[in-house]
Amino acid sequence: MILVAYKVRSTMLNKLLYMETFGCQMNVNDSERIVTMLADLGYAPTNDPAASDMILLNTCSVRGGAEEKVYRRLANLRIYKRDGKKQIIAVGGCVAQQEGEELLRKLPYLDLVIGTHNLHLLPEMVRGAERGERRSETTFIDNDQRLDLFPSIKGESRLSRFVTVMQGCDNFCSYCIVPFVRGREISRRSADILTEVRQLADDGVREVILLGQNVNSYGLKTESEPTFAELIRQVAEIDGIDRIRFTTSHPKDMSDELIACFGDVAKLSGQIHLPAQSGSDAVLKLMGRGYTRDSYLAKVHKIKTLRPDIVVTGDIIVGFPGETDADFEETLSLMEQVRYIDLFSFVYSPRPGTKAAELSDDLPRAVKMARLDRLMELQRRHTGEISQTYTGSVMSVLVEGEGKFPGQVSGKGEIGRIVNFPGDSSLIGSIVDVRIIKAYPNSFLGEL
Numbered sequence: 001m002i003l004v005a006y007k008v009r010s011t012m013l014n015k016l017l018y019m020e021t022f023g024c025q026m027n028v029n030d031s032e033r034i035v036t037m038l039a040d041l042g043y044a045p046t047n048d049p050a051a052s053d054m055i056l057l058n059t060c061s062v063r064g065g066a067e068e069k070v071y072r073r074l075a076n077l078r079i080y081k082r083d084g085k086k087q088i089i090a091v092g093g094c095v096a097q098q099e100g101e102e103l104l105r106k107l108p109y110l111d112l113v114i115g116t117h118n119l120h121l122l123p124e125m126v127r128g129a130e131r132g133e134r135r136s137e138t139t140f141i142d143n144d145q146r147l148d149l150f151p152s153i154k155g156e157s158r159l160s161r162f163v164t165v166m167q168g169c170d171n172f173c174s175y176c177i178v179p180f181v182r183g184r185e186i187s188r189r190s191a192d193i194l195t196e197v198r199q200l201a202d203d204g205v206r207e208v209i210l211l212g213q214n215v216n217s218y219g220l221k222t223e224s225e226p227t228f229a230e231l232i233r234q235v236a237e238i239d240g241i242d243r244i245r246f247t248t249s250h251p252k253d254m255s256d257e258l259i260a261c262f263g264d265v266a267k268l269s270g271q272i273h274l275p276a277q278s279g280s281d282a283v284l285k286l287m288g289r290g291y292t293r294d295s296y297l298a299k300v301h302k303i304k305t306l307r308p309d310i311v312v313t314g315d316i317i318v319g320f321p322g323e324t325d326a327d328f329e330e331t332l333s334l335m336e337q338v339r340y341i342d343l344f345s346f347v348y349s350p351r352p353g354t355k356a357a358e359l360s361d362d363l364p365r366a367v368k369m370a371r372l373d374r375l376m377e378l379q380r381r382h383t384g385e386i387s388q389t390y391t392g393s394v395m396s397v398l399v400e401g402e403g404k405f406p407g408q409v410s411g412k413g414e415i416g417r418i419v420n421f422p423g424d425s426s427l428i429g430s431i432v433d434v435r436i437i438k439a440y441p442n443s444f445l446g447e448l
């Protein structure tokens, strides 16, 4: 869970918004947009739910646990609405999309349910709720209208920003709820993306993170738009933008054209997130991923050949229906071959309405957990070993703010990891060379 609370420019902030964000970067990005939209209605962010005039949970339903957490959280937060206090309680994101009106029926203290295609309605919904109106909006909207509703954030200027390039997903991996709760895939107009990046560069932003459920398939279904590789090259031409990252990628759409960018677009980051999900061909087939273990490894190999210093991160699901011990060993051996610097690993969780939910999920929980433990143990070893190799090396760091301790500043190196080092705040906004003196599991300590 992420608390999004930062300063917004507004002259009349007299109400307080408490928000919790669950799940992916897409939700973090939406939450930033919500803060900006609600600032226009006089809401300022707060970290104190008890003092707030509005509580909003921006939810995720990718895995079952996340969903139940939202229900528990709502049950806890409702205590602040007792004693006749006028406080708006709202749910947005994927659980809102999935459950819709049902949530209003189940939870009498809930005021608003905002689906994933309906954020633009939030201001009028909040105005209605201030007058006591309860409302749920979860209708998917058509593509023409969607093109004009891509989020662009007008909040306080920062050095690194997300830029949404596409939304939704048409892949229907057998385990995944995303196509159902985020809708069909749509690519944003490249002209709009480039205008936004130019504006961000003018505002002082130096790093953009191109965001979407599957950015690699950007433009593939729209003749008039460039491919993702071409889009990256166009973004790279914008003066003032020094770094480009993207997330998240589907290996099947990692084309040679896109891989080539790692060889000759100097601004492209030294880190790639390429979720494999499994190392077993049998499981990949049941997941409907559209690639094999060998073709995945071949793509990683090509990227590493072009950019030997690149680090790879990924996602793995353990305990998919029918996963045998041998399948699981294949996943561990894939990890040995790729050597991820970081890995997000999940126990398979059946999602209602997905194809995999119809498969028999009869692997005992203890087996799934034991596999997850082994996988995480291996990953800890890899993370530690890879991190150590940076000790003594020099990284180019975009300094983004104050560091962990007084007298320190902090930023990200090319590989996307946080680097803290002694320095004063005049360095914020510049890219400096920092020698790494100590590697921690998730960050580095360095010296200028």
Ligand code: 5AD
Residues within 6 Å of the ligand: 062, 063, 175, 176, 177, 275, 277, 315, 316, 317, 346, 347, 348, 349, 350, 351
């Ligand atoms: N069960 C477990 N993990 C899942 N993910 C997506 N759907 C499920 C599911 N049903 C994981 C995948 C994906 C990440 C965002 O969440 O690894 O890449």
Ligand code: SF4
Residues within 6 Å of the ligand: 169, 170, 171, 172, 173, 176, 177, 178, 179, 213, 214, 250
């Ligand atoms: Fe889900 Fe697969 Fe689409 Fe990723 S590519 S969002 S895992 S359906």
